[in-house]
Amino acid sequence: MPPYDRAVPGAGVEAGVDAGGAVPPALVAPARRPAAAVAGLLRACHPPAVVAVTALITALAAASGRGPGGCVLVAAAVLTGQLSVGWCNDRVDAGRDAAAGRRDKPLANGAVGARTVALASVAALALCVPLSLASGAAAGAAHLVGVAAAWAYNLGLKRTVLSWLPYAVGFGLLPAFVALGCAGRPWPPVWAVAAGALLGVGAHVTNVLPDIDADLAAGVRGLPQRLGRRRARALAPVPLFAACAVLVFGPPGQAGAMGWAALAVTGALAVLTAVPAAAGSRSRLPFLAALVTAGTAVALLIAHGDSLVSRR
Incomplete structure (x- = not known):
């Protein structure tokens, strides 16, 4: 959670x-x-x-x-x-x-x-x-571990420095909560859990981007704050893009036009945002790009919802 x-x-x-x-x-x-x-x-x-x-x-x-x-x-x-x-x-x-x-x-x-x-x-x-x-019981346990x-x-x-871990656990267990609650209680596929965890890490970094300077002044020392504004801004799209890649290639079947289009867009955003972030620019592009990439990953996850219970 x-x-x-x-x-x-x-x-x-x-x-x-x-x-x-x-x-x-x-x-x-x-x-x-x-x-x-x-x-x-x-x-x-x-x-x-x-x-x-x-x-x-x-x-x-x-x-x-x-x-x-x-x-x-x-x-x-x-x-x-x-x-x-x-x-x-x-x-x-x-x-x-x-x-x-x-x-x-x-x-x-x-x-x-x-x-x-x-x-x-x-x-x-x-x-x-x-x-x-x-x-x-299994689905409930998965959800409650995420809440914990x-x-x-x-x-x-x-x-x-482990500030990312609860996000990885919480987001990673959400597909498990859904899958284990379906008929037959199927275990969730590895790709769904991995994509959820990556999405969670990306969400953590993206969420703290606007407040990194204030957090550091207040003594907040999570992983993004320890990395600093510049490196955190460059990092934010990376786990989100990785989540998109897992959601394109992980489920059974071909990637399809939607999958390749999602990879092209999110990959380009990851590359384009790394340049101003690395240069120390205060542009909002890295933050906005991370939001777009996260939205794309969420859309892909929902599009492959039926694969959560697939036995293939």
């Missing part, structure tokens, strides 16, 4: 508590109208990521042959898992966001309380367990 890649957890006030374990004054908001608190809670879950990942995996489940009921179960499991991860991320980073004056963050600006977000995160995680297992990886990222791995 993909984690969320923003401010890093720390100790004391940076973890959202002071030395005595209390929530800092900046996070204690006055009484809120219920509607405003709900709106703040929704903003704290990282809605774009929640919607995008839930829609992607639900579409993949439909493409793999899951019926309407099965797709609803997949959507509910992924949605609750994503909500738990998003709320966990904002709760862990609440102190740092408040100290940095992040008025766009609901916890930092007082739109919702820290206790509310923490309870919502735990409640979503509790719902995620039975909803995941409803697709079968995302929580581990939020709670500390994001500060280390």
Whole structure:
């Protein structure tokens, strides 16, 4: 399950508590109208990521042959898992966001309380367990391991050179969750898991590109931050292009016109973005190219959804 890649957890006030374990004054908001608190809670879950990942995996489940009921179960499991991860991320980073004056963050600006977000995160995680297992023990275990990886990222791995690992595990296990929940419980093909893992690593690097300088100033030392802005910008399209290549050549059958076209476009983007990135340009081209490449990889994965359960 993909984690969320923003401010890093720390100790004391940076973890959202002071030395005595209390929530800092900046996070204690006055009484809120219920509607405003709900709106703040929704903003704290990282809605774009929640919607995008839930829609992607639900579409993949439909493409793999899951019926309407099965797709609803997949959507509910992924949605609750994503909500738990998003709320966990904002709760862990609440102190740092408040100290940095992040008025766009609901916890930092007082739109919702820290206790509310923490309870919502735990409640979503509790719902995620039975909803995941409803697709079968093996499928549920695959999904829950991905969710656990995302929580581990939020709670500390994001500060280390292994910051990419939870993304690789979370994205790599999503095709497994879908395949193992289908009739016959087939193991997912290696190419699907590999493509998911590569897509996750690319998503991690791409996601932190806009904030690398701020992260370094705040002491965030994940893999992209250790590489530095220039090398991270050049690296971002590489795992995404590799995911596209795996999705073109991995599934059974010929690559086809769509596959070759996807490789041509994403390969050209990878080469073109490496030049300005290596030169230290501050162009947004590497970031935008990585987004296009990621979108192409997602489209290829969904297009080959029926191959997830193929026994060939």
